[in-house]
Amino acid sequence: MAFVPAPGYQAAFNPPIPFTTIIAGGLRVGMAVYVQATLPKNYNRFAINLAAGQEDSADIALHVNARYDGRDRCVFNSRQGDVWGDEEMKREMPFKSGKVFAIMIEVTRNNFQIFANGAPFFEFAHRMPLDRVNWLQVKGDITVQELSIIGNGPGVKGNLVLSESQSKLVPMMGPPSINPPVPFSTNIRGGMIPKRTVVVKGMVKSSAKSFCINLKVGFNNDVAFHLNPRLNKKKVVRNSYINGSWGEEETQLEKNPFKEGEFFDISIRSGEKQFKVFVNGFHCFDYAHRLWNLQQVDKLEVEGDVNLIYVFI
Structure with missing residues (x-):
């Protein structure tokens, strides 16, 4: 895909x-x-x-x-x-x-x-x-x-020429956050409604143990989607934190795309039933929604052993 x-x-x-x-x-x-x-x-x-x-x-x-x-x-x-x-x-x-x-x-x-x-x-x-x-x-x-x-x-002058697939997606508004410090936090205007995309570009530190990206509900800190590459354990954990407790971890993955000292590009796209996650241009996995009011998922956080290049919503 x-x-x-x-x-x-x-x-x-x-x-x-x-x-x-x-x-x-x-x-x-x-x-x-x-x-x-x-x-x-x-x-x-x-x-x-x-x-x-x-x-x-x-x-x-x-x-x-x-x-x-x-x-x-x-x-x-x-x-x-x-x-x-x-x-x-x-x-x-x-x-x-x-x-x-x-x-x-x-x-x-x-x-x-x-x-x-x-x-x-x-x-x-x-x-x-x-x-x-x-x-x-x-x-x-x-x-x-x-x-x-x-x-x-x-906001650009003139019209954007979009493919049929692009025309169905929510535009990314920006401006991008360039070389932001970690930990990083920003609001998602309008929430992670279906067809919205967030992009996180960075580099895993050479001595990294883990880092995480969270899509959260700002007013109560529920985590709709927790993406947690654990370099020291060679697995990529996905989970949700709802009503004060973590759910069941998902770790199955054909290939782990995250390596110490290497660049990565993560695109998370919200769908009607799931988040689709692409890494370095390739579809990596899907994560079924566990929290369904996506408009309330209005906060993005990045923490851990990673240097950020840009974050774009």
Whole structure:
């Protein structure tokens, strides 16, 4: 069963490179772009472009260019009318061979804030209007595991083009929470009604024992869905806490997708009878509802041995 992103969230897993995709509704303040990748066996340079078109000649608002030539560095630039602007450079290379790395670009009012592996890395001031930027390009020597465009939901200019499956889903409103501290807690406006999705992106700590994600009833702390990967016991526990007591644990799973020191992407979608849980783009398991007033399930919590990259509702 393939994961269908809800409106406001574009996600691609293992896309071919070069990869070009439209940014549905265009780029705006509050959005973010996430790229999780490795370097192939032979590599020299790769680029991530936020552009005004899909053509190679299109104007580029942000050009992130990692260069490996003995003077490893990251170059940042823009291009308008076939003319490149002044290069800005960071003589540091956090994107290493043999390791999975993460690049996050957050769009602010004044600049693009670029994060490398969860840490602030560079700021690039806007040189062209954001409303011209509606394409994402990834090129060069890079193997992408996951690519996400976060926050292009209701409120964008123009109409979003949705597939038939997407049109039946509740839009993700945002804005995303970027690199939030753990423990983390946030409200779910309107509750976990059917067709609503929450996305939790993070990395399991290298010495992790366990972490948990809870979907709760805010006013009485009942837990409609408790997702608890226990790394030290090699199992993924699912349960509910209702009227002061825990229910029966569910642990059956074909394959445990959570490993110490590795990234994960969890999408939890509420249905009429169950929560459907996708991990890293694949359907992992279903969890039948034990608490049926889903509108009251209006709080998300994340705790334990995990670093969060973003949370999006």
